[in-house]
Amino acid sequence: MSFWLIQSLNSLALGGVLFTLAAGFSLIFGLMRIANLSHGAYFMLGAYVGLSVIEAGHSFFLAILAAAVAIGLLGCVVERMILRRLAGDSLSQVLATLGIAFVIADCSLWFWGGDPRPVAAPSFLAGGFQILGQTFPRYRIALVIFSIFVALGLWLLLEKTKLGVMIRASVDDRQMAQGIGVPATKLFSIVFCLGAALAGVGGIAAAPILSVYPGLDADMLPIALVVVILGGLGSLLGAFIGSFFIGFIYSFGQALFPDLAYIILFLPMLIILAVRPRGLFGKITA
Amino acid sequence: MASQVLIAAIFAMSLNLLVGYAGLTSLGHAGYLGLAAYISSWLTVKLGWSHASTAAIAIVGTTVIAGIFGLIALRATGISFLMITLAFGQILWGLAYRWATVTGGDNGISGISRPSPFGIDLGEANYFYYFSLLVFILVWIAIAIFVRSPFGATIRGTKDQPRRMSALGFNVWLIRWITFTACGFFSAIGGMMYVYYHQFISPHSLSLANSAEMLLMVIAGGAGTLLGPVIGAALVMLLKNVASQYVDHWVTLLGLVFIFIVMFIPGGIVAGFERIKILLLGSKS
Numbered sequence: 001m002s003f004w005l006i007q008s009l010n011s012l013a014l015g016g017v018l019f020t021l022a023a024g025f026s027l028i029f030g031l032m033r034i035a036n037l038s039h040g041a042y043f044m045l046g047a048y049v050g051l052s053v054i055e056a057g058h059s060f061f062l063a064i065l066a067a068a069v070a071i072g073l074l075g076c077v078v079e080r081m082i083l084r085r086l087a088g089d090s091l092s093q094v095l096a097t098l099g100i101a102f103v104i105a106d107c108s109l110w111f112w113g114g115d116p117r118p119v120a121a122p123s124f125l126a127g128g129f130q131i132l133g134q135t136f137p138r139y140r141i142a143l144v145i146f147s148i149f150v151a152l153g154l155w156l157l158l159e160k161t162k163l164g165v166m167i168r169a170s171v172d173d174r175q176m177a178q179g180i181g182v183p184a185t186k187l188f189s190i191v192f193c194l195g196a197a198l199a200g201v202g203g204i205a206a207a208p209i210l211s212v213y214p215g216l217d218a219d220m221l222p223i224a225l226v227v228v229i230l231g232g233l234g235s236l237l238g239a240f241i242g243s244f245f246i247g248f249i250y251s252f253g254q255a256l257f258p259d260l261a262y263i264i265l266f267l268p269m270l271i272i273l274a275v276r277p278r279g280l281f282g283k284i285t286a
Numbered sequence: 287m288a289s290q291v292l293i294a295a296i297f298a299m300s301l302n303l304l305v306g307y308a309g310l311t312s313l314g315h316a317g318y319l320g321l322a323a324y325i326s327s328w329l330t331v332k333l334g335w336s337h338a339s340t341a342a343i344a345i346v347g348t349t350v351i352a353g354i355f356g357l358i359a360l361r362a363t364g365i366s367f368l369m370i371t372l373a374f375g376q377i378l379w380g381l382a383y384r385w386a387t388v389t390g391g392d393n394g395i396s397g398i399s400r401p402s403p404f405g406i407d408l409g410e411a412n413y414f415y416y417f418s419l420l421v422f423i424l425v426w427i428a429i430a431i432f433v434r435s436p437f438g439a440t441i442r443g444t445k446d447q448p449r450r451m452s453a454l455g456f457n458v459w460l461i462r463w464i465t466f467t468a469c470g471f472f473s474a475i476g477g478m479m480y481v482y483y484h485q486f487i488s489p490h491s492l493s494l495a496n497s498a499e500m501l502l503m504v505i506a507g508g509a510g511t512l513l514g515p516v517i518g519a520a521l522v523m524l525l526k527n528v529a530s531q532y533v534d535h536w537v538t539l540l541g542l543v544f545i546f547i548v549m550f551i552p553g554g555i556v557a558g559f560e561r562i563k564i565l566l567l568g569s570k571s
Binding site: 029033090091094098101102105107110221259265 | 311358361362364365366368369370372373376377379380381383384385493494495498501502505534535537538540541542544545548549552
């Protein structure tokens, strides 16, 4: 019984982390039709930036803020300097993001070295809760709650603000939206920065459970892709449900069938792609 | 090192068939390298079969599996295709990594010997180089014939105008599937050469990073040309082996070069040369 409870909590925590990754990726793809292959790199870089902030003696909260700002800014620069110049050529944009991923990964190796770096959870979240005689790590519970807040925040942004309306309109029908005057270029920058910042925040938030190491980007990107394809590109709800679904599959798969865990992860994605390429809640066929 | 370039070029040329001529960008290519390499090395090391038979089985096996992958992957195009191929590559990588009882997990399979065709021991570096050169030339000729044939023209047609091709009565899906499988076939050959050169195979060779590197070679050199992937392979290998001795962070350099090429010379280095040639000599109509 306790095995199932612990694994379920792990699944939820992982799902929460995946959501921060997948939501950004899905939004970027939904709006700009760019498969941002550097998304995993933003995640990793956010974790490294947060790590440095913590090692400089500051609070975890500041680390999250720093990660969000730093990666958001990086995303802004990348979008303006590189992606905007390749507007209209989807393949080139994807390839450019691939190149960026290489650069970020190598520079991270340069600055932070090749050893895996563990990150301690903030002191008020260390340790565990005792519920019904079972100890649950506090940090993972906090992660789940955090991701729910992020999801709520994003939902509010998309549903209740003017910016959100413009984003949703552009995802649904970009040409019509531009026709009625939605400023596409500005929107692209905002969404890309937001997506990148989210990934960065996800990285540092996940660091106490995943730690930071070179190759984290290549580990997280395929999983994020699976989530996004499963949930449906361009859909926040899809990213949310997909993240937790994959979180469960991955955690239980790792625990029950370690040899085949990776295959179990990709199987749902392949099935969905073959049967319903739109994904569960997708608005666009990729 | 020259052998490495030739082997990398074989992979790049086969990926080019898919990317440059059929217009289908794939990120799971290293998987075929791994398939061929693991099949042959496992058969040679664990069962002690001869090189000729293991090579044949590995190549045929990889091609068949490529064909099966193609059946699934080709239900999509564009980004979906990219993601499916990425998934396949990752699945193969995951298998290599986790199925430790068969693949040796992270340790890989080592101690693979090189074949001795006609009694010439390929353990000698020089002999191996000539062998790779020979295989490379054969693959080049095969691909050149493939591409310049009427079938090659239809492949390019499906890239440029799939709907029109379909309307003209061509079976676009079949054309793409044949190209996909052919790509697998040539990669299998490359995989055999790879495992003979390194005499070792590990999951790292199947990684996403490796697939991305192959894609880099094709795009940087010039997709859709015969010479492009070879130049691209040379460039990447040069950076990897030579620049890495002077510059610790050659990967950053590679990434930057790649971004530069994608932004300013989308046709790759080959296209760049064409432009310089036109600039210097004036265009000929």
